[in-house]
Amino acid sequence: MxxxxxxxxxxxxxxxxxxxxxxxxxxxxxxxxxxxxxxxxxxxxxxxxxxxxxxxxxxxxxxxxxxxxxxxxxxxxxxxxxxxxxxxxxxxxxxxxxxxxxxxxxxxxxxxxxxxxxxxxxxxxxxxWTVRSVDVDRPDELRIDLDPQPGTGFAEARAVALDLLAPLLDELGLIGYPKTSGGRGVHVYVRIEPLWDFIDVRHAAIALARELERRAPERVTTAWWKEERGARIFVDYNQTARDKTVASAYSVRRTPRATVSTPVTWAELADVEPDDFTIATVPDLLARRGDPAAGIDAVAHSLDGLLERAEQDFADGLRDLPYPPQFPKMPGEPKRVQPSRDRDRK
The missing domain is CATH 3.90.920.10 (DNA primase, PRIM domain)
Structure with a gap:
């Protein structure tokens, strides 16, 4: 030895x-x-x-x-x-x-x-976390997690980001910073003013996810239960809930090639693949072209537009969506029962 x-x-x-x-x-x-x-x-x-x-x-x-x-x-x-x-x-x-x-x-x-x-x-x-130490109860980051489901992959997540999410952010006046997840997904971050609590930010994320789903229901889903998602991209709104996190920019992932969750420009996103970014390649890339997310702190956005959409959705009869299982029962939350096991739906 x-x-x-x-x-x-x-x-x-x-x-x-x-x-x-x-x-x-x-x-x-x-x-x-x-x-x-x-x-x-x-x-x-x-x-x-x-x-x-x-x-x-x-x-x-x-x-x-x-x-x-x-x-x-x-x-x-x-x-x-x-x-x-x-x-x-x-x-x-x-x-x-x-x-x-x-x-x-x-x-x-x-x-x-x-x-x-x-x-x-x-x-x-x-x-x-989505918060800073100065106020650990008010997020300053809206994270949009495009999560491929079985039958889909990075190509489909990328297409949803480019075809649907980018135009929607433009309409809302929000600047989004995309990055690879290091796996099959795509993350997009929006810097926000730290004025709202976790519940408000989560409602904003749900409103955004629902709008994406309305625009392309065959490609996007907000269904929390996997049995209802199908071969679509799940917009994981619960990544904005308290204590929920995603891999940071430039974090290494548990993959055989040591891939890295890497910020890219919207133009770069059209052509990259997750395996392009590893611990062996990212340092040279960063030194050569800089960090596309370096300016993320320059502008903090308001969530008023998304929260107005959330209020309209609730007024139209849509309910809140389920929280992750480790959370206590939250106000306004529907039953956390897998649909196929929900006797009231049969």
Whole structure:
């Protein structure tokens, strides 16, 4: 058996981050030549130190959960909401309240070294909240998650984004920033004024999703229950609910090729494929053409237009939609019963 490689130190903008077991293979398909813990940490150091935009723009001052794989992506997954009490001095935390009412001290990214430290912990993917630490109850980000269902894939999600979502955002006067999910989906972020609570933002997301569904019901669905979705793109409105997160921009995903959730321009979205973006390719891409989402904080939008649509939908008889199962029963929410098991519908 080969001797275990000794720990090393990585300098991250003046802070030394200890990296143990740097030769541990995190991505078996890539192996020792591109898929080790050191490759992962070096990727995150490069992206974290990028000057204008990059992962610091995506994570800074946001409570963040960690999706860790201490023994590589084929090993145990640890979805960590609470940061351990024993941690380096530079690691900050932010107290958030989960749907069950319990609080947790989540990672609060303030320095590039915080990101590399998470990689040392075996973190592969960062999952930031839609809020900033200054007000953890009022989101400043509307996230639109186009989630392919069986029979569809990235091509269909991309087409919905380009053909339907982009024109709708233009009509609403909202600037959307698209990115690949790192898998088959597409995410689009809209920076919003932090004036509304999680319920309001979720209602805005539902209104947007319903409008997309009205425009192309054969391609788009808001159905929460999988048995009703069919081969369509599900607009996952519940990604805007409290405590729900998606992979951040520039986060690595649990895929054999170590794909990366990568911001793209709307023009680029027409031609890219998820496998184009990996820990091996994204740093050069970012250095060559910059970050398309670097300006996301320049303008914060109002949700008034979408909330007016939500009010009209409710006035027209449409109800709220189901919450995820870990949430308590919410006001106005319909029954959380799978339609095929709902005796009242038979």
């Amino acid at each position: 080969a001797a275990k490689a000794p720990a090393i130190e990585l300098d991250v903008d003046g802070i030394a981050v200890r990296l143990s077991s740097p030769d541990k293979v995190m991505f078996p398909e890539l192996g020792a030549d591109g898929g080790t813990k050191r490759h992962l940490a070096e990727y995150y150091r490069t992206i974290a130190l990028f000057g204008d935009g990059g992962i610091m723009t995506a994570l800074r001052d946001r409570p963040t959960h960690l999706q860790r794989f201490p023994d590589g992506i084929d090993g145990e997954e640890v979805y960590q909401k609470r940061i351990p009490a024993k941690r380096p001095e530079h690691i900050g935390t932010c107290t958030v309240t989960n749907p069950n009412g319990r609080t947790a001290d989540a990672l609060l990214v303030r320095h590039p070294a915080d990101i590399v430290w998470a990689a040392q912990m075996g973190n592969v993917t960062f999952h930031p």
